[in-house]
Amino acid sequence: MNIEQLIVALASAAAVAALILVAFGLGFRAKPTLESEDAVRARLAEAEPDASPSDILIAKDGAAAIVRLADGRIAVLRAVGDRFAIRVFPRDALAVAAVAEGLRITFADLGFPALKLRVEAAPSWLAPH
Amino acid sequence: MDAPAAPFAIPDVVTLAIPFFVALVFAEMIYVRVTKKGAYDARDAGASLMMGLGNSIIGGIFAAAILAAHYAVYEFRIFTIPWTWWSLALCFFAEDFAYYWFHRVSHERRWFWASHVVHHSSQHYNLSTALRQTWTNAIGVTWLFWLPLSFIGFPPLMTIMFSGISLVYQFWIHTESVKRLGPLEWVLNTPSHHRVHHATNPRYLDANYAGVLIIWDRLFGTFVPERDDEKPRYGIISNLGSFNPFRIAFHEWAGIWRDVTHAKSMREVFGYMFGPPGWSPDGSRKTSASLKAAWAVRQSAAAPASIAAE
CATH class of the missing domain: 1.20.5 (Single alpha-helices involved in coiled-coils or other helix-helix interfaces)
Incomplete structure (x- = not known):
């Protein structure tokens, strides 16, 4: 140079x-937020029209949500700037750990870093393992 | 034998354009703020600008090596093409044709997509997105697509000059502030055509690969017009969850590495490296083709209902 x-x-x-x-x-x-399960469903339907939500877990701050789909896969919605990044993973592609104030979820993808989800308690379908 | 000397000092058009890039991004930010037409996010724009800065620095480091490759190929050229008005016109078309194929292959083959995905990884479409460029052109060997021009006999500096002009041209088309340009839409790559190219709507996937001239897409069947009834959704199929420039630059390369190291056969290794982005041995991941097929099924399922409603 x-x-x-x-x-x-x-x-x-x-x-x-x-x-x-x-x-x-x-x-x-x-900073967009997910205010309700309907809001989560609407955003998911736009990005993944064939996905069928079964259970929904929204973070306390509304910045992310985890959705169990009818076929057992997991959809992740997370705020990235003023947009949401929405991904669907097989359940075994997520590593879930309990941390202070919630859960830490890690993904095997450099472009999708670990997500700290502020929740009261983890539902059984998202139990840390 | 040396290449014919250029009859004028060849300008570094990209470097000369940088002040205009900065001024236009600034002007578009103001325009978006005032009119509410289009969108910006400071973190997203920051990431795009950082990628552009990195691309410019890394590009400078490898420029001499890539130019040397052009001259090495030029030694075996078919013709010795001089610097004349007709050769400049011919080189403009040849460079744009090479760009079309580079761009098309960059979307259709994962190895090349690993570099190009960076440019598509913003969920915004504005002038800062134009500057969101790869850091891995050199290792991705995307520059190979322009070597045939040196083999034909175009002076390497002529090819590189038009490559720079094409890059500068493509800057301004990354905007939602310009709708359509009348008859120019037939010939030129325009903001409207390029919005389609950046969209993830199944209808718009893998379309409009043009650099300057849209004629190549019309010729090779990859042209898709923007529709007023379907607004483009920008980004990539698997949108990123980060603005970290290193994650943006290397995430697809890391994905290739992960897949290849878990492959069970050479067929899988080849598929993961050179198959379409999203290729997997069992077809469980999403490719452009599978997304378009699923969309077509939804469309045909919806069609009888809409006909009945009429």
């Missing part, structure tokens, strides 16, 4: 930082 490239990289980094600050300053930081 020559000096000219270094200057371009540093100027670009400064511009990136400035644009991020502008984006926050303009208020582009909405």
Whole structure:
């Protein structure tokens, strides 16, 4: 990398930082929540039209929900910025552990990091194991 | 023999365009804030911009090696094409044709998708999304698709210049602020055509691979028009749960590694690496083809009901 490239990289980094600050300053930081089971069903139906929800667990802060589908698979809805990322996993692809204030769920996918779910208690179908 | 000398100083169009990229992203943010048309999320835009910055730095590191590969192939060229008006016109079309196939294969084969998925991993569609670029072009060998142009005999710098122009052109089409462009929609890749390309709606999957000219999609049967009655849903089939640039850059490569190390045969290894994204030995995962098939079934199941209702 020559000096000219270094200057371009540093100027670009400064511009990136400035644009991020502008984006926050303009208020582009909405946090969507899942208020009810109907809301969970609606979002799931849009992303996974063939999924048939059986049981629904919504986090206390509404930032995520776990759904047991009729075929035994698990759907995960989590807020990512102002959108939700929705994935369906086989039950055995999730590792569930009890932690303070809820559950920690890990997935075998680098693009879908562990999720801390604030819940009162884990339902039997999502029991830590 | 050396390549014919360019009759002018070849500009680094991408670097020259950076101030305009920054100004236009800023202007679009203001426009979205004021008009409420389109959408931004600060964390999403931040991740996209970080990916763009990383792409530019990593691209700079590997640029010399990729140029050397072009010159190595150029040694075996069929023709020696000079720098003239007709060769520039021809190279523009040839580069755009190469881009179409690079882009199409990048969606249809997982090895290449592992790099390209980065660009599609935002659930937003705005000018910052245009800058959400891969960090792994070099190891993904996506640059191979342009080597045939050097083999034909286009001067490597001519090809690279048009590649840069194409990249700059494609920046502005990543917006929801421009609807349709009249007769230009027949020839050019436009915001409308490219919104379809970024959509995950089954109707829109695997369509509109164009760089500058949409003619290649029309020619090879991959063109799908945007419909007013079906708004595109942006992102990927398995949307990411993170804005961490390293997760964005490497998640699909990690997925390939995980699958290949658990494969039970060479057929499975090959399928996981070079099959369509979502390929699995038992067909249990979702591919574009399976999503389109399931959608077609739902459509045909819904059709008799709507006819009866009429």
